[in-house]
Structure formats: structure tokens, C-alpha cells
Amino acid sequence: MRQDVKKIRNLLKQYAKLKRDFTAFNQVSSPSFDGVSSHSSRNGAESRLINHVDLSYQLKEVEDALNAIDDPQYQFILHDYIIEKRFSRNEACEQLSVSVSKFNYLKNRALEVFKLNYLRTL
Numbered sequence: 618m619r620q621d622v623k624k625i626r627n628l629l630k631q632y633a634k635l636k637r638d639f640t641a642f643n644q645v646s647s648p649s650f651d652g653v654s655s656h657s658s659r660n661g662a663e664s665r666l667i668n669h670v671d672l673s674y675q676l677k678e679v680e681d682a683l684n685a686i687d688d689p690q691y692q693f694i695l696h697d698y699i700i701e702k703r704f705s706r707n708e709a710c711e712q713l714s715v716s717v718s719k720f721n722y723l724k725n726r727a728l729e730v731f732k733l734n735y736l737r738t739l
Contacts, residue, residue, distance in 0.1 A: 625732045632679040682734035691727035
């Protein structure tokens, strides 16, 4: 597997983890401010808010790149196979009615298309 395709695949796996982290972060109760000044320039609530905004921005970049893909086969491969891990490679081949070699070709093309879309969002 080419190095750039490997990096993009890892980015999508990281996206799935970020999405889970972001969901967990949203389920935490709102921070409370105790009115006590701190010697540091930021307090814990401020840091959590900045982290929340950063996660949100990273997710949006990936989602924008994914949403720009029109090909339903590429969408299936990126979302259901790589990000959500709903199918094994053989099951994904069956879903798309393609051979393993054709699936690998489609997967690499999907990753390349995603990469181009993602780089446009930066």
C-alpha cells in the first residue's frame, strides 16, 4: 500500500475515534466557574471549551471531504468499511458485487478522492 494512501486511511480511523471522543465530550455536563482566580492564564473549563472547538473543527474538515464524494461505492467503502468497520473485506466485496482485487482498487481510489477533497478543505 502506498504511503500516502496509508496516511489517509489512518486519518479516517482517527476521525472515527475523534467522533467518539466528541460524542463523549458532549455528554459531559457543562463546566462551572467557581469565581476563584487561578495563577495560570487558562482554567480547566476554558481548556475543555478550546478542546471542544478544536475537535469540532477537525471533524468538520473530514466530514466536508467525505460529503464531497459523489460515488456511492466510494462512500460505502470509506464510511461503512473503513470508518464504521461494519463489514469485513469479503462482506464488503459481496455488498459491492466485486472481486477482492477490484475492491482493493476501488478502496485505493476512494482514499485518493478523499485525500484530494480533504486537502482542499485545509
